[in-house]
Amino acid sequence: MELPVAFEVGSLVVLTLILVADLLLIIKRPHIPSTKESSLWVVFYVTLALIFALLMWIFAGGEYAGQFVAGWLTEYSLSIDNLFVFVLIMSQFSVPRAAQQKVLMVGIIIALILRGIFILLGAAIIEQFSWVFYLFGAFLIYTAWRQAFPGEEHDEEVKKDSFVVRLLRRRISISDEYDGAKVRTVIDGKKFFTPMIIVFAALGMTDLLFAIDSIPAIFGITQSAFIVFTANIFALMGLRQLYFLLGGLLDRLKYLHYGIAFILAFIGVKLVFHAMHENELPFINGGEHIEWVPVINTWLSLGVIIASMAVATIASLVAVRRDGLREPVHAAAAVADERGTPASVDGDPEASNRSDH
Numbered sequence: 001m002e003l004p005v006a007f008e009v010g011s012l013v014v015l016t017l018i019l020v021a022d023l024l025l026i027i028k029r030p031h032i033p034s035t036k037e038s039s040l041w042v043v044f045y046v047t048l049a050l051i052f053a054l055l056m057w058i059f060a061g062g063e064y065a066g067q068f069v070a071g072w073l074t075e076y077s078l079s080i081d082n083l084f085v086f087v088l089i090m091s092q093f094s095v096p097r098a099a100q101q102k103v104l105m106v107g108i109i110i111a112l113i114l115r116g117i118f119i120l121l122g123a124a125i126i127e128q129f130s131w132v133f134y135l136f137g138a139f140l141i142y143t144a145w146r147q148a149f150p151g152e153e154h155d156e157e158v159k160k161d162s163f164v165v166r167l168l169r170r171r172i173s174i175s176d177e178y179d180g181a182k183v184r185t186v187i188d189g190k191k192f193f194t195p196m197i198i199v200f201a202a203l204g205m206t207d208l209l210f211a212i213d214s215i216p217a218i219f220g221i222t223q224s225a226f227i228v229f230t231a232n233i234f235a236l237m238g239l240r241q242l243y244f245l246l247g248g249l250l251d252r253l254k255y256l257h258y259g260i261a262f263i264l265a266f267i268g269v270k271l272v273f274h275a276m277h278e279n280e281l282p283f284i285n286g287g288e289h290i291e292w293v294p295v296i297n298t299w300l301s302l303g304v305i306i307a308s309m310a311v312a313t314i315a316s317l318v319a320v321r322r323d324g325l326r327e328p329v330h331a332a333a334a335v336a337d338e339r340g341t342p343a344s345v346d347g348d349p350e351a352s353n354r355s356d357h
Contacts, residue, residue, distance in 0.1 A: 003056075003059055003060050003064075003226065004059060007055070007059055008226055011052070011230060012230075015230070015233050015234075015237075018048075018237065019109075019112075019233075019237065022105070022237075022240075023105055023109070026101050026102055026105050027102075032097055032098055032100075032101075032244070033101070033241060033244050035244075035245060037241070038241040038242070038244045038245035039245055041238055041241035042238050042241050042242050042245055044238070045234070045237045045238030045241075046238070048234070048237075049072055049234040052068070052230065052234065053065050053068050053069050053072075056068050056227075063298060064222075064224070064227065066298040066299055066302055067221055067222035067224070067227055067298050068222075068227050068230065068231055069302060070221045070222075070298060070301050070302040070305055071218045071221045071222055071227055071228065071231035072231040072234050072235055073302070073305050073306065073309070074214075074217055074218055074221060074231075074263060074267070074305055075214055075217075075218055075231050075232050075234075075235035075236075076234075076235040077256075077259070077260050077263060077305070077309055078210065078213065078214045078217065078235075078260065079235045079236060079239050080242070080246075080253075080256070081147075081210075081256070081257065081260055082111075082206070082207075082210050082239070083239070083242065083243050083246065085206050085210075086104065086107065086203070086206070086243060087243075089199060089202050089203060089206065090103070090199075092202075093195060093198060093199050093202070095178070095196075095199055096178055096180070096181075098180070098181070099178065099180060099181035099196070100243075100244075101240060101244075102181040103181070103196070103199055103200070103203070104239070104240040104243055105240055106200055106203065107200075107203035107204075107206075107207060108236050108237075108239055108240060110200075110203060110204050110207045111207040111210070111211065111236055112232070112233065112236060114204075114207050114208055114211040115211045115214070115215060115229075115232045116229065118211050118212070118215040119215060119225055119228050119229050119232070120225070122215050122216070122219055122228075123223075123225040123228075126219065126223060130275065130278040130279075130280055131275060131279075131280060131281050133220075133271045133272070133274050133275035133278070134271075134272060134275045134281075136216040136219060136220065136268075136271045137220070137268045137269065137270075137271030137272035137274075137275060138268070138272070139216055139268070140216055140217055140220065140264045140265070140267055140268030140271065141264075141265055141268035141269070141272075143213050143264050143268075144261040144262070144263075144264035144265035144268060145261070145265075147257050147260055147261040147264060148257065148258055148261035148262075150257060168193075168197065168198060168201060169198075172193050172197070173190075173191075173192045173193065174192060174193045174194070174195060174197065174198065175187055175192040175193070175194050175195070176195075177194070177195075178194050178195055178196065179194050181196065182194055182196065183196050183197055183200070213264075214232075215228070216271070217263075217264055217267050218231060218232070219271075220267035220268070220270050220271040220274075221267065221298070221301055222298075252316060252317075252320045253312075253313065253316045254316050254319055254320075255312045255313075255315045255316045255319065256309075256312050256313065256316060258312055259308040259309050259311060259312025259313070260308075260312075262304075262308045262312075263304070263305055263308050263309075266301070266304050266305075266308075267301070269296075270296045270301065273293045273294065273295070273296060276290040276293045277290065277291070277293060277295070
């Protein structure tokens with residue numbers, strides 16, 4: 001990439017300062033953000049990402065700006081999927097709502113650290129072994145299948161921390177009650193960890209699982225470690241506010257996992273195609289590059305990502321509206337059954353009377 005070093009360093013410094021300021025705001029004034037406050041923060045972070053993309057366009061050209069936007073949207077969609085598991089963790093451990101901001105921020109910081117490590121490892125491996133794209137592609141296609149047909153997958157991901165939880169309870173003293181957002185508390189003169197330490201451990205395990213899934217996905221869009229890392233930062237910034245903004249809407253996005261699955265499968269296929277173009281494995285095409293495989297460019301990838309998320313979101317909202325219209329009909333039928341009167345047809349009490357004649 002032809003990006004000025006000053007731009008890269010300056011970008012990372014500014015983003016770090018924003019994250020630190022966000023963290024200090026939580027520590028100084030822990031509270032439950034209103035819908036308006038959450039909306040403004042989400043809009044701020046999205047606008048910030050778009051401004052960064054514009055700067056990328058100016059300094060590096062449209063191709064790299066497109067890679068950033070595609071990578072950011074991919075990681076953003078996967079981060080929204082993270083929220084589903086965060087909701088399960090908050091519910092399972094009965095985290096006080098006033099303390100959830102701090103918990104989410106800690107989870108985001110853990111995610112950034114883990115993803116930073118995975119990005120460095122991924123970049124080093126790709127630099128030395130181009131055939132690793134075959135593995136990344138196969139892994140993403142498998143992940144897409146698991147995402148599309150999860151069963152109780154999300155619940156299982158939360159339960160995977162049970163070993164860590166049991167280990168913590170055996171090794172350290174943990175109180176039964178929370179003390180606000182504190183990790184340590186004093187009971188009868190004796191120091192205890194609060195259940196918050198267990199929540200942080202669960203978040204860490206969850207972030208590790210999602211980092212394993214998400215990093216191969218974005219390396220399928222760009223091989224620039226700088227773009228990969230900044231796309232992850234922008235995807236995770238504002239995730240805390242998005243959690244409070246969406247709230248109960250998360251459960252209503254019933255088809256979102258299909259959109260994410262399609263994106264992962266698409267990027268998986270793209271990675272396999274890329275590996276075939278760069279092929280060096282002697283048992284595939286005699287170790288020669290496979291030129292007839294189609295090239296999937298950045299702009300096609302960006303279009304597929306946007307279209308997938310749009311279709312999944314619209315389909316979810318339509319389904320919610322349809323289910324909402326059905327509820328009054330079912331309620332009317334239940335009332336009619338309790339009263340011993342004929343159930344209405346399509347919500348029309350007269351229709352059932354007409355059907356008797």
